[in-house]
Amino acid sequence: MNLILASTMHVALSRLIEACLKRHKKRKGSKCPKKTFKTQTSINTQNTQHNDKTMKTPTLHYIYDPLCGWCYAAAPLISAARTLDGLTIQAHAGGMWTGANVKRFTPELRAMIVPGDQRIAQLSGQPIGEAYLNQLIFDDTARLDSEPVIRAILAAEQMAQRGLDMHRALQTAHWVQGRHISREEVLFDVAATEIGLDALEFEKVYQVTQATAHINNTRELMSKLNVHGFPSLILEQNGEFQRIEHGHFYGHANGFKAQLAAVLV
Numbered sequence: 001m002n003l004i005l006a007s008t009m010h011v012a013l014s015r016l017i018e019a020c021l022k023r024h025k026k027r028k029g030s031k032c033p034k035k036t037f038k039t040q041t042s043i044n045t046q047n048t049q050h051n052d053k054t055m056k057t058p059t060l061h062y063i064y065d066p067l068c069g070w071c072y073a074a075a076p077l078i079s080a081a082r083t084l085d086g087l088t089i090q091a092h093a094g095g096m097w098t099g100a101n102v103k104r105f106t107p108e109l110r111a112m113i114v115p116g117d118q119r120i121a122q123l124s125g126q127p128i129g130e131a132y133l134n135q136l137i138f139d140d141t142a143r144l145d146s147e148p149v150i151r152a153i154l155a156a157e158q159m160a161q162r163g164l165d166m167h168r169a170l171q172t173a174h175w176v177q178g179r180h181i182s183r184e185e186v187l188f189d190v191a192a193t194e195i196g197l198d199a200l201e202f203e204k205v206y207q208v209t210q211a212t213a214h215i216n217n218t219r220e221l222m223s224k225l226n227v228h229g230f231p232s233l234i235l236e237q238n239g240e241f242q243r244i245e246h247g248h249f250y251g252h253a254n255g256f257k258a259q260l261a262a263v264l265v
Contacts, residue, residue: 058237058264059088060244063222064167065096066149066181068230069116072171073124073250080257082164087264091163093153094222094230095215097144105137105144113137117175124250131178145182147211152187154214155206162195169194237265 060081064071082089103109114137121128136142149170157163169190173179179186187206192199221227225234225241233244242263249256 057086057088058235059090060260061090061092061234061236063092063094063218063227063230063232063234065094065146065230066153066167066170067097067144067146067174069113069120071231072175073120073126074231074246075126075168075171076124076253077246077249077256078164079168080253081260084257084261084264087260089164091153091167092218092221093146093150093211093214094218095146095150095211096230097146098215102143102145104140105142106140110137127176129176129178132175136174136178136180142180143182147215148182148184148187150211150215151206151209152191154211155202155209156191156195156197158209159197159202159205162197166191166195235260235263
């Protein structure tokens with residue numbers, strides 16, 4: 001199953017949604033429904049290989065941030081969705097910890113995130129490692145910076161269509177192994193040792209990869225879809241977009257997969 005991360009797909013999808021919104025505004029007293037709406041406009045991008053496949057198969061739009069704890073909770077759900085035949089997953093990284101929001105692990109930040117991490121582990125069954133709990137979050141040199149992590153995921157996708165695999169490996173490196181995944185040397189090591197990508201080639205691709213446009217396109221998409229948090233899952237099929245509820249499936253990946261399979265046509 002392929003993951004599509006091209007920025008042209010973000011733009012095409014935004015145009016698709018905008019066409020829907022304009023059409024609904026023309027109808028007196030009509031509003032575009034929050035959970036589901038239709039549009040007859042087909043996706044048109046320069047990336048014809050990805051475009052053809054997207055039009056022919058349902059697409060699950062996964063809106064995420066690699067340093068979002070609830071995206072880590074949802075990781076088994078995404079893995080389950082990837083096993084569904086005939087479903088394409090398109091990932092959109094939103095850049096939760098970027099710019100002025102880049103943070104170091106201060107006592108105040110720890111007080112905020114530790115209860116959340118405990119809740120995530122309780123609901124999802126996802127492991128939170130001792131190296132994370134007892135070392136990483138007490139290291140005042142560690143930063144929460146999504147931009148380099150997103151760049152690494154985009155680079156892995158560009159090189160070998162392994163973006164989701166890189167995303168998953170970096171989640172494990174952060175929450176289980178307590179590694180500094182915002183540091184380039186860690187990103188390069190994970191790409192080589194966990195994903196099996198050529199280290200020198202990955203570094204070259206990473207250095208020329210730009211995450212800013214991707215993040216901006218994701219935020220524009222979130223605005224048009226009325227999406228405000230990570231993770232969010234939107235199913236696109238037959239010109240229709242449907243929000244897929246997932247919160248009550250944390251820890252129940254098979255149930256989520258069954259729900260998703262039931263709405264595929």
